[in-house]
Amino acid sequence: MTASHIGKLIKYLILIVFAIIFLTPVYVMIVTSLKPLDEVSLADMWTLPSAIDFSSYAHAFKNLAPNLMNSIYLVVPATLLSALLGAMNGYVLSKWKFKGSDLIFTVILFGMFIPYQSILIPMIQFLRTIDLYNTIPGLILVHVVYGLPITTLMFRNFYANIPDEMIESAKIDGASFLGVFRHIIIPLSITGFVVVAIWQFTNIWNEFLFAVTITTSDKQPVMVALQNLSGSQIVQWNVQMAGALLAALPTLLVYIFLGKYFVRGLLAGSVKG
Amino acid sequence: MAKEIQIKNKKKISRDHWTAIAFLIPSFILILVFVYGFIGWTGYVSLSNYNTIVPDFSFAGLKNYLYLFKDFRFQADLRNTLFFTVLFIALVIVLGLGLSILIDQKLKGESIFRNIFLFPMALSFIVTGVVWQWLLNPSTGFNHFLKFFGITPKWYTDTNIIGGFQWGSIEFGLPVAIIAVVIAAVWQMTGFSLAMYLAGLRGIDESMREAARMDGASEFQIYRKIILPMLMPITMSVVIIMAHISLKIFDLIYAMTGSGANFVTDVPGVYMFETTFRGNYYANGAAIAIIMLLLVAVFIVPYLWSSRKGDNS
Structure with a gap:
């Protein structure tokens, strides 16, 4: 009895220590971002602010606001489009398998793992040719295309759980390919869409390599602006922390309120699902 | 009918x-x-003389690759990637597995712990880099506390190479500065392996543990002999997914440390970006990208192939 109590205590202790370590960066971010300018010094990094001051948020927001908007213009259409295409592909690859469809799936899936450096130089030349370089639509195109493998994978695994009998009986009742998709698959896909949309939203919002190479200055998404903010020597680091929090806020909120779906997406990202 | x-x-x-x-x-x-x-197309560029602002696609053979393998910076990148990958994967697995086993003990508040360990997964590597750059800053950050114990690591500013010996044009060994970057990356990605292991643990039938207990197995033996082997496929997936993330890593290092003095924290992703888009050495950049792709393919192609086979059966 007591031995198991001690065991439990030790388990809690380990978990609490790690939880504190994991939360330390958040503490520093919040504390620093709330300090008035004259309390911001590296020596006082860990101390609480004497008074709560939002001026660094105002400063960071003024710097990041246009880029936050860019990110929203990018993320919303890119997420919706890649989810829709993923649903179409997943439907075919799970319920309308044909000879070679598994091979096609593997060929698509490989695109999820490539280092994007290996397509970046042609991509930029291509975007210049079609006049989409340094535009948000250009970035949307890139994220839709390279989002296809993961959204296809997620929807394929999701649809694999819908019993084939449902599809078969609908077919016998005369429903066509599109009819089954519209009347059976789509209504059953709400959770799938939520999971995929959250995953794509988070990934595209947080993405940096495409953002920094395809856009410049006023077209840049927020992560590039944040990097610029922290890279510049003249910006106080309380502003950097406030900026980091602002830039992270949308995905953090999604995680806090829809964490269950986020984790499902995370698990679906491993191939076997 | x-x-x-x-x-x-x-x-x-x-x-x-x-x-x-x-x-x-x-x-x-x-x-x-x-x-x-x-x-x-990238492969084609990597075999050309396009190391200029004006495109020049004349054939250069393997010149760019040979240049890279002799290059101090690229050799340092390969060394750093090797040590980063090994440390990163090992820590993500050990921490993820350990914490998931603790969380799986039916303790009160398990969902709070799970959420705390998982939330960094929702953040951008850029945010992580910006914050950890300060936390591991040698003059402040964690050293503020560590100095009471008389330890003041120089973290990512340290240029020492542990166990270093001359190999090619670099000192081969574990760069101390890489450890700092690994800590930040582990903080961010442990949630992934934790979630995977937790899902695996939840999938293991309680009756199996019961049966083992009946046979007189201790809790430790149950984990070692039954649970861990059952989690093996998950470990494989985690290794492969973490390996491909680590081989192509760019944003975290770019935001947190950059190349570092003597390229102690440089990686191929950063080198490729800088040489291509800051230096206009397109062919060199393309060659780096192709090497990165090949490194990733070594892990991914067998993985995809085996899961395809598994699908068919």
Whole structure:
């Protein structure tokens, strides 16, 4: 009895220590971002602010606001489009398998793992040719295309759980390919869409390599602006922390309120699902 | 009767199959062009003399690759990637497994712990880099506390190489500065392995543990002899997914430390970005990208192949 109590205590202790370590960066971010300018010094990094001051948020927001908007213009259409295409592909690859469809799936899936450096130089030349370089639509195109493998994978695994009998009986009742998709698959896909949309939203919002190479200055998404903010020597680091929090806020909120779906997406990202 | 219906529907089903293929074609073509076609194009650039602002696609053979393998910076990158990958994967697995086992003990508040360990997964590597740059800053950050114990690591500013010996043009060994970057990356990615292991643990039938307990096995033995082997496929997936993340890592290091003095924290992703887009050495950049792709493919191709086989059975 007591031995198991001690065991439990030790388990809690380990978990609490790690939880504190994991939360330390958040503490520093919040504390620093709330300090008035004259309390911001590296020596006082860990101390609480004497008074709560939002001026660094105002400063960071003024710097990041246009880029936050860019990110929203990018993320919303890119997420919706890649989810829709993923649903179409997943439907075919799970319920309308044909000879070679598994091979096609593997060929698509490989695109999820490539280092994007290996397509970046042609991509930029291509975007210049079609006049989409340094535009948000250009970035949307890139994220839709390279989002296809993961959204296809997620929807394929999701649809694999819908019993084939449902599809078969609908077919016998005369429903066509599109009819089954519209009347059976789509209504059953709400959770799938939520999971995929959250995953794509988070990934595209947080993405940096495409953002920094395809856009410049006023077209840049927020992560590039944040990097610029922290890279510049003249910006106080309380502003950097406030900026980091602002830039992270949308995905953090999604995680806090829809964490269950986020984790499902995370698990679906491993191939076997 | 069912056969009759099948025959009646046969024509329609085959038409539906064509519609299905038509549904898939646009995405498939996009992937063929933008993934495979562009990789081919990058490969072509990597074999050219395009190390100038003005495109020059004249054939250079393997010149750029030979240059890289002799290059101090690229050799340092390969060394750093090796140590980063090994440390990163080992820590993500050990921490993820350990914490998931603790969380799986039916303790009160397990969901709070789970959420705390998982939330960094929702953040950008850029945010992580910006914050950890300060936390591991040698003059402040964690050293503020560590100095009471008389330890003041120089973290990512340390240029020492542990166990270093001359190999090629670099000192081969574990760069101390890499440890700092590994800590930040582990903080961010442990949630992934934790979630995977937790899902695996939840999937293990309680009756198996019961049976082992009946046979007199201790809790430790149950984990070692039964649970861990059952989690092996998950470990494989985690290793492969973490390996490919680590081999192509760019944003975290770019935001947190950059190349570092003597390139102690440089990686191929950062080198590729800087040489291509800041230096206009397109052919060199393309060669780095192709090497990165090959490194990732070593892990990914067998993985995809084996999961395809598993699908069919």
